Amino acid sequence: MLEALKPAIEWLHFHPIIACVATFFIAFSESIAFIGLVIPGSVLLIGIGTLIGSGVITARETILAAIIGAILGDFLSFWIGHHYCGHIHDIWPFRRWPALLKKGEAFFHRHGGKGVFLGRFVGPVRPITPVIAGVMKMPFLNFALVDIFSALLWATAYMLPGIVLGGAASAELSHDAVPHFILIMLISTVTIALLYWFIVKIIQFFVRMYHHFQKHLWTYIQQTPRLSLLKKMVYTPFSEEREHQIDLLFLSLLSFLFFCFIVYEVMTGGWLTHYNPPLNYFFRSLRVLAIDKIMIPLTFLGEKRPMLALLIAVGAGLLWKRYYRTAFFWFLNGFLIFGLTSGVKLYLHVPRPLGIKGALEQGWSFPSGHTALSIALLGMMALMFSQHLPRLSRKYLYTFMFGLSALIALSRLYLGAHWLSDVLGGLCLGLFCLSSTALLYRHRKNQLRPRNIIFIVIIAAIAWLGVWSILLFKEERRAFEKYQLSWPKEIITLKEWQDQNGNNHSPLYRNDRFGKPVQTVNIQLLGNLNVLRSQLLRHGWLPLNESALKILFFRLSQQSNQIANLPFITRQYLGKAPLLTFYKIVDNNLLIARLWQSSIEILPQKTTILVGEVAYYHAWHPHLLRKHKKDKPVLLGSRNPLDVLETDLKHTSSLTVKVAHFEQYPPLNNALDQDWNGNVLLITTNKETAR
Known part of the structure; x- marks a missing residue:
């Protein structure tokens, strides 16, 4: 399907007049009485906006076509109402569904002339309002002025979300990935619209059932002498x-x-x-x-x-x-x-x-x-x-x-x-x-x-x-x-921090957003973060921008980029976002290192240490539902992530690297912790060591 879509998009790009004609008929059909009730024009306009934002079709001519189509469709609906005002009730679909006409009349009576403007943005009465305006003998000039203004806003408002999203996607994605993104957006928009329609119908069904129950209960209370006290409680003159x-x-x-x-x-x-x-x-x-x-x-x-x-x-x-x-x-x-x-x-x-x-x-x-x-x-x-x-x-x-x-x-x-x-x-x-x-x-x-x-x-x-x-x-x-957040603080000496191991200290854990421990902290840094950053860059690590929007574009486009599989929500430690996030491709797997500010203070320097994790990114797969044995962590790469980081940092004069052993603490029963091997890397910048 995607292969068939690419030539179609290229053809539209070189024949913009076809896109304008299609947009005109979509807006025209959406605005005509009766037809607009079944045509998902609003959804299609969002899709067209995505094409505009992606640069596939031109913006000015396409938006103008939508505006003209909406205006002419409303004018035709107004003429139908004006011409058949005497027996509009006998015309389908008002003959089959008279509630449509009643709803439109009630809306027009309630809002008067401004109902033409408001009706443009209210789904159920949008194609009916111009008909009602014609039936009510509204002066055509008044109708036209309000309708033209509403059409300008309507076409722009419905296309704008697609234009913004398509423009952002084209800025982030490669040219070959844009067609797939557009296809996914169109399918998603239609699916959401259908789901919304289904939920509304379900709610309306239960509301009707409840109102039916209400009437029967009221009648029963009024007709049952034993419920006289209840009758007095619920009495009202309205x-x-x-x-x-x-x-x-x-x-x-x-x-x-x-x-x-x-x-x-x-x-x-x-x-x-x-x-x-x-x-x-x-x-x-x-x-x-x-x-x-x-x-x-x-x-x-x-x-x-x-x-x-x-x-x-x-x-x-x-x-x-x-x-x-x-x-x-x-x-x-x-x-x-x-x-x-x-x-x-x-x-x-x-x-x-x-x-x-x-x-x-x-x-x-x-x-x-x-x-x-x-x-x-x-x-x-x-x-x-x-x-x-x-x-x-x-x-x-x-x-x-x-x-x-x-x-x-x-x-x-x-x-x-x-x-x-x-x-x-x-x-x-x-x-x-x-x-x-x-x-x-x-x-x-x-x-x-x-x-x-x-x-x-x-x-x-x-x-x-x-x-x-x-x-x-x-x-x-x-x-x-x-109302500032308060986290428990811990104060330890430099020697206690350097000598920590599984016998005198338990490892730190990072919690998920609901407070459940999900990953063991395996990096601790005392000193200047910029020193560590420069060493990582020197050894092939790259900064990682975990922007939710960027990851969304990569994922929707199905680009061959391992960043596309990252979760949308940034990982936190004590409610804070990472101060540093770097990645490196090791054995064709994505290795990520993150560091956060902790609540542990080192004396006598009065310096807060940074804590973090280095681990392969394990994209979700159904096999992760199976529980792994705690003594056999599953590693994606052939080298342990902590060994990779230690190798990159230990041969430098600006950093001191030490390994603390916590073998008696097994990995947590969570896929995020399967790279834990019982070791924690204690990193100190040389200036801090000198103190």
């Missing part, structure tokens, strides 16, 4: 939203049961708590300063003082506008979540993770107060103030509020301030307080005027964000220090 009371009832019961289960697991050290250390270690491995600068302000949003300001401001606004019943339930929800969170913390006394410098300053860990408070208070605000909004706008408001709460919860995990069980406990407790209060609150209609809602929201935002800004201004620098 006839169109009675099933939502069932949702709140289920949510209240399930969140309470899950919270009790999590409390039991935390108290007994059950299986759920076994996931706490690995996940905490994983988030520590992701820490970078750029993300810290986002997560620390986010975590301040859920802090107790801004949330208390939000509670008081909203409550005061409701009382001022004489919404006494709404204010009662607002304060009830707030007092419940503040009281239960503090009470459970004091009762259980769960310690926090110790991986950050300020862990002991933050009190008890379970449940996460930030998560619980944000879920309960922001969720209650969304429920109280969304009754006058259309259903779609209400959905957007709920998504925003709960999305913000999810980001606050994520910030607690990322910064290492909470265990996974803490965040799950806070989530369940917040949902329980919110759903229980909302279930009772919705028993009566609460007529909140829109202008009063806007006033209260403004007051609440000023109070919440005002306190947040003050805290951020006063405590941000201290927060960066408090």
Whole structure:
């Protein structure tokens, strides 16, 4: 297939007009009513963008063809709607699937003229919106102006990802490898689109099943005298939203049961708590300063003082506008979540993770107060103030509020301030307080005027964000220090380091991103890293750029390059990336040496040693699933990797090399450690030895 693709790509390169015509018809078909429902035009445009970025076809003419095709397709759809407006319902596919027309009409009524622009980017209504605009007798000039502008953005937006990816690939790959990369990208794009469609259909099926169950359960509760108490609990005057009371009832019961289960697991050290250390270690491995600068302000949003300001401001606004019943339930929800969170913390006394410098300053860990408070208070605000909004706008408001709460919860995990069980406990407790209060609150209609809602929201935002800004201004620098990663330190003398062996010291191990030891450290360096770097270059070692994007391009292109088999994720030690990564081809195998900064300090020099590994890269293969005998490590090369490095370094005046023996420690039961032979190379620069 690849051999057939190469001539086709070359032919397209020398006949760009064919590519323009094909692009025109793809965009045209995607925009025509009915046809656009089955043509995966968006996916194909991404593929065309890849061809543009790779330099196979020209950019300006191809993008222009897509824009013209999209505009003419919409104009034709508009004419169909305008011409057949009287009996559009009798035309296929509206006759077969009337819901399509209803969905398009509802979208157009909701957004008006700007629906032509928005509909261009909403998949299910994209080819229907121009038809509806014609049916609604929208002036053609108004339609054309909006449609042309949307087509310009649409064609560019859908081609841009492919252009960027194709351009980056052509810069990294050889000319012969580009066709294979393009083929893989096209297949991957189509596969992802089909998978997305399948998942959406599955979700829609289960949602329909649940709604069917809701209606039957509501009817059963209303018709069963024995369930009169339950009937009173789920009563609401909103006839169109009675099933939502069932949702709140289920949510209240399930969140309470899950919270009790999590409390039991935390108290007994059950299986759920076994996931706490690995996940905490994983988030520590992701820490970078750029993300810290986002997560620390986010975590301040859920802090107790801004949330208390939000509670008081909203409550005061409701009382001022004489919404006494709404204010009662607002304060009830707030007092419940503040009281239960503090009470459970004091009762259980769960310690926090110790991986950050300020862990002991933050009190008890379970449940996460930030998560619980944000879920309960922001969720209650969304429920109280969304009754006058259309259903779609209400959905957007709920998504925003709960999305913000999810980001606050994520910030607690990322910064290492909470265990996974803490965040799950806070989530369940917040949902329980919110759903229980909302279930009772919705028993009566609460007529909140829109202008009063806007006033209260403004007051609440000023109070919440005002306190947040003050805290951020006063405590941000201290927060960066408090949330800094902390690793256990070890201080030893130079003689102890030089005399280490298996009798008086255990070897060091590198953990994976979940804290599990996967590889024995077999290099230790005391001294100047640049001295080692220059010696490696002198003996044929080359710097290795473990860029995930570069490795991805090599792998997709299937180039005959051993770097293509490297994993995308950089290996770490104590949450740090390597300071040095070099490789060398030995016996046609890839030998890699890496060095990281450790937490071991040597006295009296007060120098931190560097630790690392030198090993053959063992690309994954099904045979690695078989466990190897620990006393018989599998070596890819004919020479042990440590022997190769020792040979390259020992005949130099700038370095002193010594071998420490740890034969009593077998290789770990992991494919990464199969080159371990019980020896550790201790490397010292001569300046350090002289001291």
